[in-house]
Amino acid sequence: MSTPKGPDEAVPLLAARDLVKAYGGTRALRGASVELRAGEILAVTGASGSGKSTLLHCLAGIVRPDSGSVTYRGERLDRLPEKRLSELRRTDFGVVFQFGQLIPELTALDNVALPLMLAGTARATARARAAEWLERFGVRGQGELRPGEMSGGQAQRAALARALVTGARVVFADEPTGALDSLAGEQVMAALAHTARESSTAVLLVTHDARVAAYADREVQLRDGSVTPLEVPA
Numbered sequence: 001m002s003t004p005k006g007p008d009e010a011v012p013l014l015a016a017r018d019l020v021k022a023y024g025g026t027r028a029l030r031g032a033s034v035e036l037r038a039g040e041i042l043a044v045t046g047a048s049g050s051g052k053s054t055l056l057h058c059l060a061g062i063v064r065p066d067s068g069s070v071t072y073r074g075e076r077l078d079r080l081p082e083k084r085l086s087e088l089r090r091t092d093f094g095v096v097f098q099f100g101q102l103i104p105e106l107t108a109l110d111n112v113a114l115p116l117m118l119a120g121t122a123r124a125t126a127r128a129r130a131a132e133w134l135e136r137f138g139v140r141g142q143g144e145l146r147p148g149e150m151s152g153g154q155a156q157r158a159a160l161a162r163a164l165v166t167g168a169r170v171v172f173a174d175e176p177t178g179a180l181d182s183l184a185g186e187q188v189m190a191a192l193a194h195t196a197r198e199s200s201t202a203v204l205l206v207t208h209d210a211r212v213a214a215y216a217d218r219e220v221q222l223r224d225g226s227v228t229p230l231e232v233p234a
């Protein structure tokens, strides 16, 4: 059973508390705390190396923190067994990174249909739904192209369609426009913000670009692995 998605849920959808993560001698996170509310777009900004991607990876259950907690809808993600984590990542989370996570051998349509098929949806239904999502991102006409035949912006919009097609509650976007020129970047961000709001999907957006962060409802800044106190949500 799923509970309603909406920006007015009182409890944060996803919360990180006092996250610490080191890679060898490099302390990537030094007690970072952040909350993501249902349906909101939150930008995490900060200088290169400040820990933004590590924070995103911990929140998405891709990396386990050394200490601290990650809570998703009341469940401690940092303590979940790998099997349950992978399931959650498939059903509730979508991810978009800077470069081509689309499978090069598949058309855009099949790339977007794939997560649905992996979840058991029949091919024809999955492809029909994938076409609707490509339409929402303005790239339905490119559905039969492979990623290498699309522009960078078109490929990123298809990647967003793939991240959202399963009805994800949270999309993790790490520099989603980092490889695009400014016009294509703006189109991708406008499409992401519009579609996320329309479907009440929360977005954790990692960026060092103020123009990209401007699409968010709220911004927190990381500095040396901690969220700067000013921006910690009340």
Ligand SMILES: Nc1ncnc2c1ncn2[C@@H]1O[C@H](COP(=O)(O)OP(=O)(O)OP(=O)(O)O)[C@@H](O)[C@H]1O
Binding pocket: 023, 024, 026, 027, 028, 046, 047, 048, 049, 050, 051, 052, 053, 054, 055, 208
């Ligand atoms: N897998 C890893 N192995 C070793 N060190 C890592 C690893 N991932 C991150 N780091 C280090 O942790 C620190 C934080 O990295 P992270 O990628 O989280 O920062 P960032 O703010 O996203 O940086 P950028 O904006 O340059 O992508 C950096 O010093 C980085 O070199």
